[in-house]
Every structure is written in C-alpha cells, then in structure tokens.
Amino acid sequence: MTPSVVWSAVSGRRLFTVLLVLLVAAGSALGDARAVSGPDVSGAAAAPDGARYDVTLRSDADGGHWTGRQRVFFRNAADRPLREVYLRLWGNGEDGCGGPGAPSPVRVSHVRGGTPAAPSVNCTALRIDLPEPLARGDRTSVAFDLSLTVPERNARFGREGAHRFLGNALPVLGVHDAKGWHLDPYAPVGESFYALTSDFRVRLDHPSALKVPATGVTRTRPGDPGRLVTHSIARRVRDFAWAAGPFRTATDTTSGGVRVRSYWAAGTPDAGVRLNRTEAAAAVDRFGREFGRYPYGEIDLVMTGGFGGGMEYPGLVLLGTTEEGSAVVHEVAHQWWYGIVGNDEYASPWLDESFAQYANARFYGWDTTDCWSEVYWPDDSTELTASMDHWSRHRGEYHLVYTAGPCALADLERTLGAGTMTRLLERYARDHWFGVSTTADFKAAAQSMTDQDLGPFWESHRIG
Numbered sequence: 001m002t003p004s005v006v007w008s009a010v011s012g013r014r015l016f017t018v019l020l021v022l023l024v025a026a027g028s029a030l031g032d033a034r035a036v037s038g039p040d041v042s043g044a045a046a047a048p049d050g051a052r053y054d055v056t057l058r059s060d061a062d063g064g065h066w067t068g069r070q071r072v073f074f075r076n077a078a079d080r081p082l083r084e085v086y087l088r089l090w091g092n093g094e095d096g097c098g099g100p101g102a103p104s105p106v107r108v109s110h111v112r113g114g115t116p117a118a119p120s121v122n123c124t125a126l127r128i129d130l131p132e133p134l135a136r137g138d139r140t141s142v143a144f145d146l147s148l149t150v151p152e153r154n155a156r157f158g159r160e161g162a163h164r165f166l167g168n169a170l171p172v173l174g175v176h177d178a179k180g181w182h183l184d185p186y187a188p189v190g191e192s193f194y195a196l197t198s199d200f201r202v203r204l205d206h207p208s209a210l211k212v213p214a215t216g217v218t219r220t221r222p223g224d225p226g227r228l229v230t231h232s233i234a235r236r237v238r239d240f241a242w243a244a245g246p247f248r249t250a251t252d253t254t255s256g257g258v259r260v261r262s263y264w265a266a267g268t269p270d271a272g273v274r275l276n277r278t279e280a281a282a283a284v285d286r287f288g289r290e291f292g293r294y295p296y297g298e299i300d301l302v303m304t305g306g307f308g309g310g311m312e313y314p315g316l317v318l319l320g321t322t323e324e325g326s327a328v329v330h331e332v333a334h335q336w337w338y339g340i341v342g343n344d345e346y347a348s349p350w351l352d353e354s355f356a357q358y359a360n361a362r363f364y365g366w367d368t369t370d371c372w373s374e375v376y377w378p379d380d381s382t383e384l385t386a387s388m389d390h391w392s393r394h395r396g397e398y399h400l401v402y403t404a405g406p407c408a409l410a411d412l413e414r415t416l417g418a419g420t421m422t423r424l425l426e427r428y429a430r431d432h433w434f435g436v437s438t439t440a441d442f443k444a445a446a447q448s449m450t451d452q453d454l455g456p457f458w459e460s461h462r463i464g
Contacts, residue, residue, distance in 0.1 A: 001191060001334075001353070002309035002327040002402075046177040046436065048074035048085055050139070051198035053240065055170065057146065058205040063164040063212075063244030064150045066204075071143035074173060081133030086174030086181060087126040089119070090193065091148065091157045093168070093186025097123040105149045105157065108171060113142035125174065125183050146171070156241075156311040156318060160304050163245030163265050167313055168193070170240050175344075184346040187388040189395050190353075191345040195238040197434045204230040206244060213263045213300040214242035215315045236295065236434050237314035238342060243302045252277055256285040258294050264303040268321050275325035276301055283332040283363055290362075290422065291336045291429040299335065301328065312356075314339050333359035341429050342436040346388045351437060354384070354405020361406050368410035375404045383462045384408060385439050408461040415457060416450055424449050439463065 057068035076082040091106035097119065098104040104123050108116070114128035128142055148169050154160045156167035175182050175194050184192050204212050208228045212220075216234025223229040234240060247263035254260060260281050264273050280301055288294045300316040307320035310327040312334035319326040337359065338345065338352035345352060361368055378397055382390075384404050391398040413421040428437070428445045443463070447454050458464075 001311050002330055045077040045079065046175055046196055047076050047078040047082060048173055048176075049077040049196050050075040051173055051196070053170070053172075053198060053200045053202070055146075055200065055202040055240075056205075057148070057203070059207070059210070059244060061207055062162065063206060063210050064159065066146075066148040066166075066169075068146055069143065070146045070171065071141055072173060073139060073141040075139045076134045076136055078176065079136060081135055082130065082176075083133050084127050084129045085114070085142065086183065087128065087171040088174050088193075088195075089124050089126060089171050090168035090186060092119075092123040093192075094153070094155070094157075094188060095151060103149075105151050106169065106171065107147040108144045109147070110145040111142060112144070113140065116144075121183050121185055124186050126171070144171075154306055154308065160306050161245075161265065163243065163247070163304060165241075165243050165302070165307075165318055167241040167311055167318065168239065172239060173198075182344065182346070184388070187346065187392050189398055190349050190388055190391060190401075192388060193239065194344040194346060195342075196436070197236040197238055197342070200232070200234040200237065200240045202232045202234075202240060202242075204232070204242065206230065209246060210244045211247040211249060211263055212242055212244050213247070213261065213302055213316060215240045215300075215313055216296070217298050234296070234315060238339060239313055241313035241316050243316075243318070247302070250277065252281055254281040254285045256288055256293070257297075258284045258288075259298040260284065260301065261298060262301045262303065264301075264321070265305065268303050268305045269323040271323045272321040272325045273303055276303060276319060276321060276328045279325065280328050280332055283329045284335075286363055287333060287336055287359060290359075291425055292340070292433065294335060295340065296335075299332070312339070327360075329363050330356050330360040333357075333363075336429060340434060341432045342434075343438070344436070348385060348439055349388055349391065350384050350401045350405045351439065351442070353401040354409060357402050358406035358409040361410065368407060371403070371407040371410060375400070375407060377404070377462070383464045385462070385464045404462070408463060411461065412446060412457065415452070415454075416446070420449050 051072060051074040054071045057066040059066045089106045092104045095105055114130050117127040119126050134140055150164045151158050156165055157169050158165055172195050182194050186192050205223055206212055208226055212230040214232040216232035218230055218232040220228050220230045250262045252260045262277050284294050296315045303319045303321040307318055309320055310331040311318040312331045317331040319328055333356035337355035343351040424446055
C-alpha cells in the first residue's frame with residue numbers, strides 16, 4: 001500500500017515521497033487488539049489451511065450492492081482438534097457495527113456448518129463454533145449468505161464516481177498459529193491483514209454496462225438479459241478483490257508471457273495510463289527474474305484520477321494515477337512481498353512495505369547512499385520492526401517503514417554485496433513461497449549468506 005504519494009521528476013528519475021498524512025479512522029477499535037490465545041487449538045501449525053472459497057454474488061445496477069452466497073472449505077492442520085473458526089470481516093473496519101439505518105457494510109447471515117457468535121473486534125471478527133471438533137487433517141466447510149454494500153468513501157473498499165472498489169470485502173478465514181487466534185483490529189493507516197494462501201472460485205453477476213476486473217484468471221459470459229457473468233479462478237492467493245464500473249480497457253502481454261489487463265476511469269490522464277501499463281509490464285518481468293517467476297499469469301491495473309495512493313491485492317492493484325503515473329511498481333512488488341512471501345501485516349508491516357519499496361528503488365536504480373538524510377527517528381526506542389499497534393498510536397511515524405526500511409535493506413546490500421543480496425532475496429522468496437515469513441526468518445536467511453556477524457547491523461538499523 002502507498003498511503004498518499006507524490007511523484008516528481010528529478011535528474012531523469014521519479015522520486016517516491018510518502019506524505020506524512022493523518023488518516024482519521026471512523027469507528028476503528030484499536031484498543032481490543034492483539035492475538036488472542038484460544039483454548040481449543042494449541043498446535044503450532046497455522047490453521048485452518050487448505051481453504052477453498054466458492055462465491056456467487058449478484059450486483060445491483062451500479063455495482064454498489066452485492067448479495068449472494070459464500071462457502072468455505074478448509075482443513076485443520078493443527079495438532080489439536082479445531083472447535084471453532086473465525087471469519088475476518090475486514091470491510092467493516094472503518095464503519096464497525098454501524099447503527100440504526102446504517103448497518104455494517106459486510107453482513108453475514110443464515111450460517112450453515114456451524115453456529116455464529118456475536119461479531120467482535122468492532123464487527124471485523126465473527127466466530128463460528130463447529131458442530132463437533134475437527135480432528136487434525138480432517139476437512140469441513142461453512143456456508144452463509146453475504147451482503148456487501150460499498151461505502152460512500154474513496155478507499156480500497158469504497159467508490160469514486162461511477163466506479164466501485166471491493167478490496168477486503170469478502171470474508172476470509174482468520175489464522176490460528178503458535179501465538180493463538182490473530183484477532184487484531186482494522187488499521188486505517190496501513191494493513192492488519194494476515195491470511196494463508198487459498199483457492200477462490202468466484203461468480204460475479206453484473207449489468208453488462210459494468211466492467212469487472214478481479215483477482216485471478218477471469219472470463220465473462222452472457223447472463224440474464226442486460227447482464228454478464230464474470231467468472232474468476234484464483235489459486236494460492238491470500239485474498240480476493242474486484243472492482244466494477246464503466247472502465248476503459250486494454251490488454252498487454254509482457255515478454256515473459258504475463259497478461260497485464262488495464263482498466264481506467266474516464267478522465268484518468270492518458271499519459272499516466274500509458275506509463276503505468278509500460279512500467280507494470282517491465283516490473284512483473286523484472287521481479288520475476290529477481291524473486292521468482294510471477295505465478296498467476298495475469299495482473300489487473302485499476303486506475304482512476306482520484307484514488308489516494310495505491311493498494312495491492314493478489315493479481316489486482318488499485319492506483320491513483322496522475323500524468324506522471326502512479327506507485328505501480330511499488331504495488332506490483334507487493335505481489336511478491338506479502339502476496340507470495342506472506343507475513344503477518346499487523347505484527348510486522350516492514351516485511352511487506354519496506355521490501356516492496358526497496359524493490360521499487362532497485363527497479364528505478366535510485367542512488368540510496370544518502371537516503372538516511374530524509375529519515376528522522378522520533379526517539380531512541382522506536383524500531384523499524386514495530387507492529388501496527390505502535391504505528392496506529394504514532395501515525396506520524398508510519399512513514400518510517402517506507403523510508404528507513406528500504407534504506408536499511410540498501411545498507412544490507414552494501415554490507416553483503418550486490419550479488420549476494422540478489423541471491424539472498426531469491427532464496428528467501430523460494431524458501432517462503434506461498435508461506436509465511438517473520439523478521440527472525442529474514443535475519444537468519446541473511447546471516448546464512450555471510451561469515452560476518454550481522455548482529456551489530458540489525459541493532460544499528462533498529463531491526464529487532
């Protein structure tokens with residue numbers, strides 16, 4: 001994600017500058033946050049895993065309201081029986097539980113396969129008690145009716161003019177690991193998301209006037225009179241997002257064979273659209289060579305003139321676009337850093353944002369030798385590896401994951417050598433492909449590449 005960005009031409013290159021903006025979160029519940037240890041599952045393996053989501057939704061005339069049914073199949077990978085699961089309703093993050101006449105944007109009803117409790121964590125978590133304990137290795141499913149109402153705001157789950165964005169709209173399974181159930185709150189600045197890779201089969205029924213870019217490989221077929229049905233299949237992804245609106249479209253194929261499908265709103269600067277298409281194609285191939293081949297075959301760019309910054313989802317990115325383009329390379333880098341090499345974004349946001357911005361700097365060939373001149377640490381106790389709990393309470397410092405983070409990785413490159421850093425990133429990505437990584441994992445991977453003790457490096461760069 002890029003919260004809000006300015007692009008300017010300096011010495012023939014583009015500088016990425018994160019504005020220190022305070023984003024006000026309506027109804028966010030930051031106080032009841034943290035991983036919650038559940039008594040029912042104590043195995044260290046992350047669960048539930050091996051999930052498949054089957055989703056059928058139908059939209060209203062303008063794509064602002066979707067209703068239908070969702071079913072989730074999953075397995076228990078933990079050592080102990082699984083007695084409950086949690087759905088994360090991230091789309092309720094900014095509106096919470098709503099109120100009279102203004103219900104939550106994401107509503108689940110008529111649950112089958114388990115008994116739902118009252119929503120918690122500001123209506124972003126829904127516990128479903130299973131009818132009987134699910135033994136290790138066994139599979140089951142839960143199903144429910146789903147209603148999605150796109151909020152009246154220009155945001156990742158929101159709208160701009162006639163265009164609708166449905167990021168973090170679908171309920172997804174929460175994660176239980178060695179730390180317990182992760183029931184962290186929604187972070188309006190940054191991300192709170194933590195999910196294992198899953199498969200999605202999604203059927204979106206919509207008016208024929210709407211184009212519907214979506215995660216996965218899509219095809220569109222005729223539906224009822226005046227309507228189309230967009231089918232999408234996405235494998236080994238951590239989330240599913242889509243958009244809807246009267247987009248203009250174009251399709252390119254990279255030299256490496258990846259299809260880049262572009263969707264943009266009328267009024268989006270043509271020069272910015274062209275630049276995004278060019279840079280996205282180059283970035284997909286470049287990062288594929290450096291970190292491992294892009295595995296999804298297709299990526300969609302959704303571009304408007306008023307969207308703030310950018311937001312990444314598997315196979316789809318939302319981009320606020322000016323004549324000078326957007327943060328498209330940074331968002332494409334997120335396909336690897338969080339999308340493929342996963343992490344707990346609430347606990348360790350630097351593992352995706354700093355790595356994506358470092359990849360961005362590598363792509364443009366920026367001179368990073370003086371990047372620390374723009375970094376200001378507020379005090380001696382602040383660490384680059386702080387969680388979203390810290391950054392949510394110190395929003396003016398969150399820029400450090402975009403500034404100090406890539407500077408630290410650039411210094412690590414100078415410490416190890418450029419060739420060794422390249423091999424480190426390729427091996428690190430390969431070892432955690434479709435998995436979940438931690439700061440400790442990265443530190444161990446880096447240490448394995450050199451005989452030099454990196455302990456002082458981590459300490460001096462505030463990498464705990």
